[in-house]
Structure formats: C-alpha cells, structure tokens
Amino acid sequence: TTNVIGFFLLLAALCIFGPITVASATTDQGQSDTIIGIDLGTTYSCVGVYRNGNVDIIANDQGNRITPSYVAFTEGDRLVGDAAKNQASINPTNTIFDAKRLIGRKYSDKSVQADKKLVPFDIISGAGDKPLVQVRPDGTNPADFAPEEISAMVLQKMKSTAEAYLGHEVKRAVVTVPAYFNDAQRAATKDAATIAGLQVDRILNEPTAAALAYGLNEDHVMEDRTVLVYDLGGGTFDVTLLNIDDGMFEVLSTSGDTHLGGEDFDQRIMQYYIKMMQKQ
Numbered sequence: 001t002t003n004v005i006g007f008f009l010l011l012a013a014l015c016i017f018g019p020i021t022v023a024s025a026t027t028d029q030g031q032s033d034t035i036i037g038i039d040l041g042t043t044y045s046c047v048g049v050y051r052n053g054n055v056d057i058i059a060n061d062q063g064n065r066i067t068p069s070y071v072a073f074t075e076g077d078r079l080v081g082d083a084a085k086n087q088a089s090i091n092p093t094n095t096i097f098d099a100k101r102l103i104g105r106k107y108s109d110k111s112v113q114a115d116k117k118l119v120p121f122d123i124i125s126g127a128g129d130k131p132l133v134q135v136r137p138d139g140t141n142p143a144d145f146a147p148e149e150i151s152a153m154v155l156q157k158m159k160s161t162a163e164a165y166l167g168h169e170v171k172r173a174v175v176t177v178p179a180y181f182n183d184a185q186r187a188a189t190k191d192a193a194t195i196a197g198l199q200v201d202r203i204l205n206e207p208t209a210a211a212l213a214y215g216l217n218e219d220h221v222m223e224d225r226t227v228l229v230y231d232l233g234g235g236t237f238d239v240t241l242l243n244i245d246d247g248m249f250e251v252l253s254t255s256g257d258t259h260l261g262g263e264d265f266d267q268r269i270m271q272y273y274i275k276m277m278q279k280q
Contacts, residue, residue: 036173038158040177042098043263047158047159058162068081068097069151070088072085074087102133107129108125121135133145155175171199173198174202177189190203237257239255241254
C-alpha cells in the first residue's frame with residue numbers, strides 16, 4: 001500500500017522553494033509505483049521525490065532545481081526549460097511562457113485579452129472559444145497549440161528529469177494548483193499531465209501544501225487552530241484561511257489573483273518608466 005506518511009513528509013519538505021510542494025511515495029510493487037510531485041508554476045516548475053526517508057528536489061540537466069516554464073519552437077526542434085528561455089530574446093514570437101495563465105480559460109476572458117497585449121507570441125481563438133498559441137518555427141507555416149499542450153511539454157520535462165535521476169520510468173504524479181483554480185482549470189491541468197504520460201493521483205491546493213511544509217499538521221500542533229496561508233509567486237498570489245484540527249485541514253475561505261506576481265510587478269515598473277521617458 002502507498003506510504004501515506006512518506007507522502008505528506010514529502011509535501012512538507014518540498015515547500016522550501018515556496019509554498020508549493022511536490023511529493024512521492026513507493027509501494028511494495030516496486031519502482032513502477034513511484035509517485036513524483038510536480039510544482040507546475042507560472043514562471044518556474046520543479047519536481048521532487050520521496051524515497052529512503054528523505055525528500056529529494058531533483059536538479060535538471062543544467063544542474064538547476066527549478067526549471068523555467070518556457071517552451072520554444074525553432075525550425076526542426078523544440079526546446080523546453082532553460083534552453084528555451086535562454087534563446088527567448090532572439091526568437092520571441094516562437095517562445096511560449098505563462099501558459100498557466102491561459103489554461104482552462106476562454107479566449108474571450110478579459111484576463112486572456114489583457115495577457116495577449118503583453119506577450120510577444122500570438123494568442124488566437126480556437127474551437128469553442130479556446131485560446132491557442134500560434135508559432136511559425138519556419139517563419140511561414142503556422143502551428144497552433146492549446147495551453148494544455150504547452151503545459152504538457154513542461155510536465156514532460158519534469159517527468160524526464162525525475163526519470164533520469166531515478167533510473168526508471170515514472171507514470172504517476174501529484175500536481176499542485178492555486179487554491180482558487182476553478183473546475184475547468186483543474187481539469188485542464190490534469191489533461192496536460194495525461195498528455196505528458198502521467199497519471200495524476202491528486203491535484204493538491206498550494207496553500208494546503210504550504211501548511212504541511214511548515215509542519216502545521218504535526219503532533220505538537222494538534223490543537224484546533226486557524227491559519228492564514230499566502231503564496232506569492234511569479235504570476236499568481238494565493239490567500240487561504242485554513243482550520244487545522246487533529247491534523248485535518250479544512251479550507252474556510254480562499255481568494256487569489258492570477259495577475260499579482262513577480263511578472264506583474266515587473267510590468268508595472270516597466271510601464272512606470274515608459275511613462276517617465278515619454279514625458280521627458
């Protein structure tokens with residue numbers, strides 16, 4: 001049976017990178033039952049595994065334990081992670097990022113229309129009002145991708161990173177999402193994992209993971225308590241009010257903003273200086 005204690009220990013330790021966790025456990029059936037945990041972030045993603053009583057945050061092929069959530073298309077090739085971000089300045093229209101802000105949304109959503117003005121690549125309307133990113137790797141012929149497909153490429157990168165570290169195939173994962181993600185966004189995230197070849201054992205709310213990370217479910221804090229958890233990331237801001245009683249979590253209230261993160265601060269600063277320069 002799955003090692004539940006190990007699962008939650010992993011969730012706790014992996015929040016070192018922020019109030020988001022990744023987790024893993026193994027069963028008696030062997031390596032095929034290893035569960036990796038993936039933090040699929042707006043700007044960066046990471047992957048971890050729990051084994052032999054310890055949590056390992058896995059470094060990618062560049063030696064970094066966080067990977068840019070970037071996908072780039074060049075003529076005859078596809079780049080993911082550091083390689084994609086490193087060439088973004090010379091290939092901006094074919095380098096996709098911030099797919100998490102599009103996933104599970106409609107093209108007509110105000111937030112999608114606002115984002116469309118801030119990115120160098122094309123966002124178009126697909127069937128059913130679905131937003132699609134359009135690239136032209138050869139400079140002529142367009143190729144369209146759904147946000148789930150872009151996220152799947154990042155998840156595949158996380159999967160292959162874990163497999164290279166573990167030395168065997170991985171098929172199962174826990175993936176974290178903002179607490180305020182609606183059903184469509186959660187379903188789209190699961191679809192992305194399926195495209196990446198992963199079975200999602202659980203979609204975990206990021207604030208709950210944060211509470212676990214700080215040991216708020218441990219024996220020495222078993223008394224009934226109410227905790228406010230916030231997660232400020234590269235693209236989102238999450239606030240959740242949790243009641244913790246006897247190690248059990250109950251979400252009392254949650255709120256958040258998909259456009260209140262580090263990237264948004266950068267945009268505000270940039271716009272401020274643009275206006276200053278225009279006045280001069």
